Amino acid sequence: MKRIKLIEVRSELGAGTRGASLGVDALKIACLNKGSDYFRRFNSVAVPDLNHVLFDKNHFPYAKHIDSVYTVEKGIANTVEQTLRFGEFPLVLAGDHSNAAGTIAGIKAAYPYKTLGVIWIDAHADIHSPYTTPSGNIHGMPLAMALNFDNLELQRNEVEPETEFFWRRLKNLGEEGPKLKPEHLVYVVVRDTENEEDEIIRRSGIKNFSLKEFKAKGPKQIAREIYERLRFCDLVYISFDVDSLDSRFSKGTGTPVEEGLDVQEAISLCHALLDNERVVCFEMVEINPTLDSENTMASNAFDILEAATDTITERLRIEDATSRQESGRGGAF
Numbered sequence: 001m002k003r004i005k006l007i008e009v010r011s012e013l014g015a016g017t018r019g020a021s022l023g024v025d026a027l028k029i030a031c032l033n034k035g036s037d038y039f040r041r042f043n044s045v046a047v048p049d050l051n052h053v054l055f056d057k058n059h060f061p062y063a064k065h066i067d068s069v070y071t072v073e074k075g076i077a078n079t080v081e082q083t084l085r086f087g088e089f090p091l092v093l094a095g096d097h098s099n100a101a102g103t104i105a106g107i108k109a110a111y112p113y114k115t116l117g118v119i120w121i122d123a124h125a126d127i128h129s130p131y132t133t134p135s136g137n138i139h140g141m142p143l144a145m146a147l148n149f150d151n152l153e154l155q156r157n158e159v160e161p162e163t164e165f166f167w168r169r170l171k172n173l174g175e176e177g178p179k180l181k182p183e184h185l186v187y188v189v190v191r192d193t194e195n196e197e198d199e200i201i202r203r204s205g206i207k208n209f210s211l212k213e214f215k216a217k218g219p220k221q222i223a224r225e226i227y228e229r230l231r232f233c234d235l236v237y238i239s240f241d242v243d244s245l246d247s248r249f250s251k252g253t254g255t256p257v258e259e260g261l262d263v264q265e266a267i268s269l270c271h272a273l274l275d276n277e278r279v280v281c282f283e284m285v286e287i288n289p290t291l292d293s294e295n296t297m298a299s300n301a302f303d304i305l306e307a308a309t310d311t312i313t314e315r316l317r318i319e320d321a322t323s324r325q326e327s328g329r330g331g332a333f
Contacts, residue, residue: 002316002319002320003042003043003089003316004042004088004089004309004313004316005042005043005083005086005088005089005090005091006039006043006044006045006091006093007044007047007076007079007080007083007091007093008024008044008045008046008093009024009046009049009072009092009093009094009099009102010022010023010046010049010051010095011047011050011051011069011072011094011095011096011098011099012051012054012095012096013050013051013053013054013064013065013068013069013072013096013098014065014069014096014097014098014099014137014138014139014140014142015096015139015286015288016135016139016254016255017255017291019254019288019289019290019291020095020096020285020286020288021051021095022287022288022289022290023094023095023285023286023287023288023289023298024093024094024095024287025289026252026287026289026295026297026298027093027287027298027301027302027305029289029295029298030295030298030299030301030302031302033299034299036302036306038302038306038309042091045079047072047075047076048075049072049095050068050071053065053068059162060136060160060162060163060166061136062130062131062133062136062157062159062163063130063133063136063141063159063163063166063167064137064138065138066138066163066166066167066170067162069098069166069170070166070169070170070173072099072102073098073099073105073170074102074173076092076094076099076102076103076105076106077102077103077105077106077109078106080092080102080105080106080109080110080281081106081107081109081110081174083106084106084110084111084281085110089280089281089316090103090106090280090281091282091283091309091312092281092283092284093283093284093305094283094284094285095286096139096254096285097122097124097126097139097239097285097286098138098139098141098142099142099283100126100142100239100283100285101142101143101145101146102173103237103239103281103283104116104145104174104179104180105146105173105174105175105179106174107179107235107280107281108174108179109174109175111234111235111280112175114234114235115181115184115232115235116180116184116233116234116235116236116237117184117185117186117235117236117278118143118180118184118185118236118237118238119186119226119230119238119273120143120185120186120187120239120241121188121238121239121240121241121266121269122187122188122189122190122240122241122243123189123190123191123192123243123244123255123256123257123260124140124192124243124255124257125143125187125190125193125200125201126139126140126141126142126144127140127141127143127144127147127149127151127197127200127201128141128144128151128194128196128197129144129150129151129167130157130163130167131150131152131154131157131159132151132155132156132157132194132196132197133157134156139286143180143185145167145171145173146178146179146180147178147180147181147182147185147204148171148177148178148179149200150167151196151200154196154199154200182204182205183205183206183229184232184233185206186206186207186208186209186226186229186230187201187206187207187209188209188214188222188226189209189210189211189214189244189260191257191259191260192257209222209225211259211260214265214269218268219265219268219269219272220268220272222269222272223269223272223273223275223276227276234278235279235280236276236278236279236280237279237280237282237283238270238274238279238281238282239283239285240266240270240282240283240284240285240308241253241285241286242286242297242300242301243255243256243257243286244260244261245260245261245266245300246258246259246260246262249262249296249297249300250297250300251292251296252287252288252291252296252297253286253287253288254286254288254291263300263303266304267304267307270282270304270307270308271307271308271311274315275315276315277319284301284305
């Protein structure tokens with residue numbers, strides 16, 4: 001049977017608030033507290049991080065530590081690609097959301113001729129570039145990298161040549177050019193955006209399922225509509241940022257936002273989305289236990305992670321049984 005492989009990424013170079021590097025370990029503590037054997041059930045690999053450079057002076061004001069981010073993203077992309085080539089399902093547990101650009105690049109490197117769809121469950125659009133960013137934090141840029149968007153028509157920053165050099169390399173990671181088309185990106189509960197992002201989303205025609213729409217339709221109908229929009233995609237990657245949860249449940253993340261999902265809604269949504277044979281990768285990001293004295297965020301996130309993994313495991317089991325059945329029928333003739 002196809003196996004799940006946990007990919008642990010502790011890099012927090014792209015975040016504005018320190019502490020997301022501890023998110024994986026916070027999940028493990030939540031797992032122990034719950035008496036679960038989750039982290040003994042799956043093989044795991046850790047991608048090297050360069051968090052030590054956070055002690056150094058940053059030389060890239062509009063894309064902080066972009067040189068080191070590029071090195072980390074290469075490691076993520078290589079690990080995800082290798083995992084997929086070995087026939088395993090990569091389940092990525094990452095620090096900040098900039099790491100998702102490496103995950104996407106790795107999927108495309110493994111399947112260069114397949115069309116990729118991305119489901120982005122997040123409070124934030126993460127579609128800034130160095131030319132538009134108000135903060136310089138790269139966790140606000142992974143989708144611009146994947147889409148190959150510079151957003152120059154909305155430029156607010158004069159970006160140095162060194163930053164442009166690494167930005168080009170990040171956009172071309174895995175394979176040159178865009179990994180993703182705007183029509184193959186779907187947002188869920190994105191609700192905290194800047195004007196530039198609103199304009200990019202509007203111009204690109206990217207669909208965002210709001211919380212109001214989610215509550216009116218329910219997770220199963222939302223999943224059906226998402227997959228209808230992604231019907232021409234061969235593969236799907238789901239990225240779950242814990243700040244998609246309402247700030248009542250997500251204190252332990254760098255940028256909590258009101259009017260998000262509750263924990264049960266997130267579990268139901270992940271179940272509905274992961275129960276689809278085109279999903280090849282799931283990622284969870286942005287748990288920051290330093291902002292959460294009781295580890296409540298990681299505990300909630302672990303409940304979501306465990307439920308999501310159960311759905312993936314059951315789906316892989318059914319696919320494996322179906323495949324064996326079909327190969328057995330083929331051998332009978």
